Amino acid sequence: MDLITEIAANRAAILARIADAARAAKRAPADVALVAVSKLQPDERVEAMLATGQRLYGENRVQEAQARWTERRARFSDLKLRLIGPLQSNKAEDAVALFDAIDSLDRAKLAKALADAVQKLGRCPELLVQVNTGEEPQKAGVAPAEADGFIKAVRKEYGLPVAGLMCIPPVDEEPAMHFALLAKIAARNGLPTLSMGMSEDFETAIRFGATQVRVGSALFGNRA
Numbered sequence: 001m002d003l004i005t006e007i008a009a010n011r012a013a014i015l016a017r018i019a020d021a022a023r024a025a026k027r028a029p030a031d032v033a034l035v036a037v038s039k040l041q042p043d044e045r046v047e048a049m050l051a052t053g054q055r056l057y058g059e060n061r062v063q064e065a066q067a068r069w070t071e072r073r074a075r076f077s078d079l080k081l082r083l084i085g086p087l088q089s090n091k092a093e094d095a096v097a098l099f100d101a102i103d104s105l106d107r108a109k110l111a112k113a114l115a116d117a118v119q120k121l122g123r124c125p126e127l128l129v130q131v132n133t134g135e136e137p138q139k140a141g142v143a144p145a146e147a148d149g150f151i152k153a154v155r156k157e158y159g160l161p162v163a164g165l166m167c168i169p170p171v172d173e174e175p176a177m178h179f180a181l182l183a184k185i186a187a188r189n190g191l192p193t194l195s196m197g198m199s200e201d202f203e204t205a206i207r208f209g210a211t212q213v214r215v216g217s218a219l220f221g222n223r224a
């Protein structure tokens with residue numbers, strides 16, 4: 001099988017599973033977007049994915065994303081890029097310049113840096129607040145108990161719109177309770193967008209209301 005055929009088959013299979021999971025949850029398949037996580041993937045796999053028509057991609061590092069996507073943006077005017085990894089405040093301006101969405105807003109210092117960058121560049125990416133649902137010390141995200149206050153501060157103090165929430169459950173736990181918690185926090189804050197679910201658990205995430213699933217290895221193959 002050549003690479004485009006292989007990648008197209010992977011994508012078709014994932015889209016079919018997304019549609020099945022959505023219907024099983026009495027939701028419309030079109031209400032769940034597939035974010036193709038291209039971090040650390042070889043260029044030829046990304047080119048093959050572009051050839052299938054996939055236009056929504058997730059990257060977790062600003063520099064890697066700049067190198068990969070700056071030139072491709074000119075070739076694909078309908079490309080959408082989401083930053084799904086942690087963002088340092090000193091990279092906020094680069095991130096605002098490149099990405100259509102930043103899914104990892106999780107602290108006041110970063111909100112301030114983003115607000116300044118938005119002001120300066122005159123463009124505002126969609127913003128999601130990352131919640132550390134498992135309260136893991138090594139993981140980014142606001143603690144669940146602080147989420148409501150942080151969302152309010154981002155809106156009121158920094159004047160930034162919040163579109164939704166993102167989480168990455170602990171690897172060794174049943175993800176369902178984490179997805180349910182994220183959905184609950186989103187609902188009480190009036191947030192429509194839920195980025196949750198990866199290769200291993202995106203169907204569960206859809207059951208709990210995911211509007212975007214972030215799938216890497218199941219689409220592209222294992223990362224280097």
Ligand SMILES: *Cc1c(COP(=O)(O)O)cnc(C)c1O
Pocket residue numbers: 037039060084085168198199200214215216217218
């Ligand atoms: C790498 C990554 C993914 C994709 O993981 P897979 O298990 O390869 O699907 C999703 N979300 C985030 C935040 C990631 O860093």
